[in-house]
Amino acid sequence: MASGAPRIFVSHLSGVTVFDPGGDHVGRVRDLVAMLRVSHRPPRLLGLVVELPSRRRIFLPMTRVTGIQAGQVITTGVLNVRRFEQRPTERLVFGELLDRRVRLVDSDEEVTVLDLSVRLLPTRRDWEIDKVFVRKLPEPRAAGTFRRGKGETLTVDWTAVTGFSLEEHGQGAENLLATFEQLRPADLANVLHHLSAKRRAEVAAALDDDRLADVLEELPEDDQIEILGKLQEERAADVLEAMDPDDAADLLSELPEEDKERLLSLMEPDDAADMRRLMSYEERTAGGLMTTEPIVLRPDATVADALARVRNPDLSPALAAQVYVCRPPDETPTGKYLGTVHFQRLLRDPPYTLVSAMLDDDLQTLSPDAPLPAVAGFFATYDMVAAPVVDDSGSLLGAVTVDDVLDHLLPEDWREHEFHELADGTGVTEGAREHDQ
Missing domain, CATH: 1.25.60.10 (MgtE N-terminal domain-like)
Known part of the structure; x- marks a missing residue:
């Protein structure tokens, strides 16, 4: 980036794509790493926390950043792929500096940090945080009350505020969450x-x-x-x-x-x-895996009724893939289970068609006591994304979805490994970590 480049507010860097010199996608910016300095000197921006496609987080030194423009970050292409570990002298900009309560030096007035800006120093390759965008607290109206509305916002120099180096108690999260809203x-x-x-x-x-x-x-x-x-x-x-x-x-x-x-x-x-x-139910059985809230319809429901239920945005794709037709009551455990209607079949018939006229009643059901291997085998055999769980009396108890089967087939600590372990084929090379301090 050329010297004299415009100021960049850190909120605009959240989720920005990182590319190597060849234009290949490396990852996305998830945070910035800064080091506070003494005597109110603006903090030095050490680097970026970049999330790779494998979801591993690595440290990208600012010395390896060649450009920040048009919603993208360009790197030199040589990256350290070891998992990012925060050092005691470092501060995460999104995670620790946004939403802090600090004070204006001149008036000792308490303000909330909404955003920070960074700039490239004109004489070298160092970056620093130079400006703080803050909101004043609402002015008191009477004892124990405040005026409606939000306080005044203003942008001040880093040296115009104090309190970043103190331990923060009861820090808010509004602005951090705004950066990760999507x-x-x-x-x-x-x-x-x-x-x-x-x-x-x-x-x-x-x-x-x-x-x-x-x-x-x-x-x-x-x-x-x-x-x-x-x-x-x-x-x-x-x-x-x-x-x-x-x-x-x-x-x-x-x-x-x-x-x-x-x-x-x-x-x-x-x-x-x-x-x-x-x-x-035992944890690794169909009963222990199932959800009790599949889409249940009565035999006199129509295709239009079924599609209206499937459109519910709160449903997972697996649960929305099919509906279960049962006699009343139509909440689990239901009356007699009659069969399943798959989403594709609903799309092929007129809206007024009764679901009872298009039942897949040949599909086997799962017993609540079916062990995990049998459940997994059922999904593999019938290429299903969800399956009905029915008791000995013929009542629908719930449905098992493929994501829950996978959760239990994977090692117990798979989420930890997903967050921390590097998958093969990321396309980045091993190098030495550079904080260049």
Whole structure:
């Protein structure tokens, strides 16, 4: 990048694609690494945390960055592929500096950090953080109250604020989450996994229940338990209700009995009953793997009714792939299970056609006690993405989806390896880590 290049606000770097000199995709920017300095000198920007296609995070020194322009970062092409480990003298810009409460030097007024800008020094290849975009707190209206609306925003020099070097208690997460708003739950889970425990709890607290539920389902078990344990009990129960029932049951089963019962008592009775039913089955069986919330329709439902249910954006693709036709009651455990209608068949028939006229009633069903190998064999044999679980009386209990089968076929710590281990074929070469300090 040429000297005199315009200032870059770090929020614009979140998720930006990193390319090598040949134009090949290397990864995406997930954070920036800075080093605070003494005497209020602006921090030096050491490098970028880049997430490779394998989801491993590596350190890219700024000395290896040849350009930042038009929403992309260009590198020299020689990268260190060892997993990024934060050093004690380093600060993560997104993870630790955004949302901090700092003070203006002139007025001692407390402000919140919304963004930071970086620039390339004109006389060398060093980068530094030079500006801070902050919001003032709303002015007091009366004792214990504040005026409506948000406070004034302004951009000041780094030297005009103080407080970045202090330990932050109760740091917010609004602006950090804004930088990762478009991430899929699995990718946001990866972000949380790499934050400190303190920051992870703050970000989890700032997520809404549905988003946090989706993210929890993608986290390793230890992270799930840690986050759930730091939520207020009423909210923890709400988040568990928002999770897929099978995932929530798996998480509950890992908690001490006293904590489990307390959370179940705070849940809606129907949701708690589903949890207890799922936990009554052995973990590596169809009953332990299934969700209790597949799409269930009565025989007199039409194709139009079925497609309306399939369009629900909260359904996973696997659950939306087929509907299950049963006699009343049409919530699990249902009345007599009659058969399955696949999504492709729904697209081939007129909207007024009854689903009972197009049943696949030859498809075998799974017993709730079917062991994991038998369940996996069923999916492989019939090329299915979801399968009905039916008890001895012929009632539909739930459905097993292929993603849950894979979760249990993989090693127990597969999520940890997914976050940390480098997959073959990334196209980058091994080099020595350079902080160039």
